[in-house]
Amino acid sequence: MEFSEALGASYRLGKRVGRGASGEVWQATDLRTGETVAAKILRAEHASDPALVERFIRERSILIGLRHPNIVAVRDLVVEGDRLAIVMDYIGGGSLRDILDRRSTLSPRAAVDTTAAVFRALAAAHEKQVLHRDIKPDNVLLLPEWLVGNPDACKVTDFGIARMITDRPRVSTGLLGTPEYMAPELISTGDAGMPADVYATGVLLYELLAGRTPFAGPGTDFTIAYRHVSVEVPNLDLPDQLSALLLRLLDKRPQNRPSAADAAATLTAMRPRLDGVPALEPASAPEDFVQTERRPPRSGASGRPRG
Incomplete structure (x- = not known):
């Protein structure tokens, strides 16, 4: 048109x-x-x-x-x-997707800085009971001075739009959201709260570090989505503190994930210890995903906030 x-x-x-x-x-x-x-x-x-x-x-x-x-x-x-x-x-520096297309991976410090900014945005929205529902690199925009020490040069867009567009009568078998970033509880029940935004941001952090999302691989959108429920997060060679937080963000049980505010604070605190740690080589999909021993509960969404 x-x-x-x-x-x-x-x-x-x-x-x-x-x-x-x-x-x-x-x-x-x-x-x-x-x-x-x-x-x-x-x-x-x-x-x-x-x-x-x-x-x-x-x-x-x-x-x-x-x-x-x-x-x-x-x-x-x-x-x-x-x-x-x-x-x-108007934000004129492109998106995180553009950065990943050019660089494949970021250094742990750059990835932590960027993800902490996303979590700060989520914390402010969650305080007002607004969900995002579609966190991914495409929805994180950058000012031209990104990565020169400006914490405000990373900005999240499209708050609430995904939910308003998809929160309508629909065929119940359809997937809502981007399969590579969907929280397990969203796949299991179709309902999710603030922990689902935290989970999607954990996927984003993994992607900035590895050059791929944790459960990307062969198969249909549903196959990729169901891996969030059924398989373990593939390991990355990261500093212990960062690796531990990443696993908490991607915990299949929503009640075990930190809040957005806590995640932002934890990432900011670990930032100085990541100076000089080089970026990983882009990771390839594992030959075999490891099946999880226990599945998450079928509920766990925290209320029905807006957005």
């Missing part, structure tokens, strides 16, 4: 800068201030769903009120004909 240059009365679209499962991201100009912003224009099937549009309007204040240095700020919501757009701060 082609869009005209204008977006509502206040914005003018520039170039398209990204495309994902839920829609396209465009660089735009705020005509009132002259500032460059980003406009995420949702797919037509979402914009034509009256219930979804109503949900976005109802939760507009929640999205706009979610403010933290490590969160991409939502500025506005535009409902215009068959278009639904979320206007947010």
